[in-house]
Amino acid sequence: MADLKPAEVDMCKLHFEIYDTFAEGKMDAADLGSLMRSLDLRITEAMVEKAGQTKNRGEKKLTIEEVLPIYSQLKKEKDMGTLNDFIEGLKVYDKLDNGTLMAAELQHVLLSLGEVMTDKEVDEVMASCAGPQDEEGFIKYQHFAKTLLAGPYPEKK
Known part of the structure; x- marks a missing residue:
């Protein structure tokens, strides 16, 4: 890939090997979004579906030769x-202009704007x-944004 740096190609190959669960030189296309996000791309579900992700496992397999151009395109x-x-x-x-917003309002925004999320996804x-929410149900949105962009999130036990 002429537009990918050698280090990016190597990183993509390394991450690809993780998703090549049967060591056959192919990965399930259902994992394409996870692979691209592991490479630090911020992509929507629509973008990754357009690039070739399938909804169900076993429908399609991708080789590294097929993944590299997808990675290159999504980087652009x-x-x-x-x-x-x-x-x-x-x-x-932030109606009070103090760095907070109502948690319920944020939940509503997450459910109704942009890419559609389920109630369960919003709760997660x-x-x-x-x-933490204060006694009136407000949260600090700067903390929220920083934590969200830092992802991925460990499973809570």
Whole structure:
């Protein structure tokens, strides 16, 4: 890949090997989004589905030769936002202008704007990223944005 640096190709190959669970030189296309996110790409489900991810396991297998151009293309996609972009977007809901917003309002935003999330997904994001609520139900949105972008999140036991 002419537009990928040798280090990026090596990193992609290394991550590909992790998803090549049967050491056959192929990975399940259902894991394409996870592979791309492990390479630190911020992509939407729509982007990764368009690139070739399948919904069900076993439908399609991809080789590293097929994955590298996908990685290259997805790297070129418009950046999905920086920490400052997210913080600026959340400031709209900061009615008290004190760095907080209502947790319930954030849940509503996550359920209704952008890529569709389920109630369960929103609950998981809130539990992993929102931090403690104050007595009035407010959270610090800067903490939320930093934690969200830092992902992935360990399973709680």
